[in-house]
Structure formats: structure tokens, C-alpha cells
Amino acid sequence: MEEKKKKVSNTTITRNTAEFSNMTDNIYETVAMLTKRANQIAAEEKKELHNKIDDFRSTNDSLDEMFENREQIEIVRRYERMPKPTLEATEEYLDGQIYYRNPAKETLA
Numbered sequence: 001m002e003e004k005k006k007k008v009s010n011t012t013i014t015r016n017t018a019e020f021s022n023m024t025d026n027i028y029e030t031v032a033m034l035t036k037r038a039n040q041i042a043a044e045e046k047k048e049l050h051n052k053i054d055d056f057r058s059t060n061d062s063l064d065e066m067f068e069n070r071e072q073i074e075i076v077r078r079y080e081r082m083p084k085p086t087l088e089a090t091e092e093y094l095d096g097q098i099y100y101r102n103p104a105k106e107t108l109a
Contacts, residue, residue, distance in 0.1 A: 008083040008091050020093070023100055033100055034089045041085035049079050 020030045056072045092098050 008088050010081070010083050010087070012087075015090075023093075023098075024102070029102070030093070033098065034086065034093055037089040037092065037098055038085040041088050045079065045082070045085065049075070 017027055021027045024030045024033065052075050053072060056069055089098075
């Protein structure tokens with residue numbers, strides 16, 4: 001997942017709300033779409049993190065081993081420094097990388 005990550009700012013940026021209603025014509029619909037995409041990104045990152053941490057798991061962990069595993073701590077720190085899923089979803093939306101459709105509107109047309 002890290003290979004496909006692009007440079008996304010870790011800080012919050014003030015945005016023009018008019019940019020967010022281009023695709024849906026409704027800011028609330030856009031926010032709902034961004035929320036769903038952010039949840040997808042967070043689930044992917046969580047799965048990836050758990051897979052990496054499981055590599056360090058052994059059947060007989062002692063208390064000392066759990067505190068001394070520096071590699072595991074570094075992996076967690078790297079994930080903590082990554083941009084938040086909401087920021088990634090916002091960048092994907094503004095770059096036109098999110099596909100969106102509303103089935104309720106399609107049945108009315």
C-alpha cells in the first residue's frame with residue numbers, strides 16, 4: 001500500500017466548499033462519499049498493519065519480549081505518521097480519482 005501512496009499533506013488545509021460539489025451537486029452527498037472512501041482506506045491500512053505485526057507474533061511471548069521489540073514499534077510509528085484517511089480521500093476526490101454513482105438518482109432518470 002505504501003508504494004501507491006502519493007504525497008498528501010499531514011496537516012489540515014482550508015478548502016473552498018464549491019470544489020466539493022462538482023461531482024454530486026450536493027455538498028452533503030460529497031461528504032458522505034468521502035466518509036465511505038476514508039473508511040475503505042482506514043480498513044486497508046488496518047489490515048496491512050495487522051499483517052505486518054502478526055509477523056512478529058510468537059506462541060510464547062514473554063512480557064520482556066513484548067517491550068523490547070523495536071522493529072514492531074517502528075512499524076507502528078510509521079503508520080502513525082502517515083496521513084489520515086480523510087485527507088487521502090479528499091485528495092483523491094479533488095484529483096478525480098474517485099468513481100461515484102448514486103443508484104437512487106439513476107432509477108429516477
